[in-house]
Amino acid sequence: MNVNLTDAPPGWLPINRHPMLVARQLPRAGWISHDLPHGDISPPHQHERGHLVYAASGILSVTTRRGRWICPANRAAWTPARVVHHHQAYGRTDMRIVFIAPSLARALPNRPAVLAVSALARESLLALTGDRPYRPATRTRLRHLLVEEVSTSSEQPLHLPEPEDDRLRALACLLRDNPADTAPLATLGHTVGASERTLSRLFRSELGMSFRQWRTQLRLHHALVLLSSGHSVTSTAHACGWSNPSTFIHAFTSAIGQTPGRYQHDLRHGAEGRPEDGRPAVKPP
Structure with a gap:
């Protein structure tokens, strides 16, 4: 997802006034779904809210000044609020992001981490980032369920310190x-x-x-x-x-x-949940 300032949606601000560094600041946005080509690298950015990133297909890495976290199948990367980071896609990647309110984020680590994703957490995450128009109360319950599931899962040893x-x-x-x-x-x-x-x-x-x-x-x-x-x-x-x-x-x-071998099998058969038209979307909760 390569974005420059002229293409940036409202609320995206430069970091340290550098024209190539774009910060996503979307305090009212609830989720992002984006279909990324192989090799796509986002500019360094930060969010006002912490967020969980999940690759419904493909594979993602998250890099901060503290190192690199890689997010394979059935894993989600957690990045706390205001941590400058960038993503990279390997293979065609269906990236899903769910923003987490501060009241819920307290249940998650205070540092970037890769967390195991149960089948229930995966379905909640895909529902939150899909096209079905859930009522706000339903979306709130799904977010609570997602955070409860990932916060009680094991942290994965997938951090490569820089x-x-x-x-x-x-x-x-x-x-x-x-x-x-x-x-x-x-x-x-x-x-x-x-x-x-x-x-x-x-x-x-x-x-x-x-x-x-x-x-x-x-x-x-x-x-x-x-x-x-x-x-x-x-x-x-x-x-x-x-x-x-x-x-x-x-x-x-x-x-x-x-x-x-099982990991490759899951990658080949893990594309369910991709938007039918494959187009990127940014939508409120």
Whole structure:
């Protein structure tokens, strides 16, 4: 969803007066449905209300200054109010957004997160972002049900923290360009000009995880994108640095809660709920 200031609906304001950064400020809007092409990246923006983002088909990532969250099938990304972020679509993506009133948002994390979506939460979310003209009281009940369902679900370990230290940023750039790189931290440290001990300490102190954990998260993010693009499980495993597909399947299942094959199946059969005409819509509750 690429939007410039001339196309922006009323209430969208620039962030820090930069002409390319557009903030969505829609305090009275209840939901957004938008059909995004593969690779679409929104400009950085923020909302007056927190919101849940769900991909009825395709896959979405949400990026803030704290890192990147990826939102695969049966997951919803929660972004609190006034957190500057941007979205990216992988594959043709049916993006659904439901804005949450502050009174309900208190039940959700005070930071960005990816939350599991039950079948009941999914149907509530699709109903709230569909074309059926529910009465306001019904929409209110659906919102309460949606928040109750996702607030009691497990938070998913799908956050890839963004490093700030220049040496970590250089290392992260290397591995993003080649997730299959199996070089040990000592070798990568030589490339970026830091010792293995220094980098290990920085990963723990700055990102709150080990280098191995961070690299696994990076590879899983890349794997989700490849699988959504139709790559086979075996080719995805190799492209992401797993020499043994069985090891990849185990790591993927542990993090995502389903096998890579099942994940692909759900992507192929998860397009129900898309508006019949496929056109974007922004509507009040």
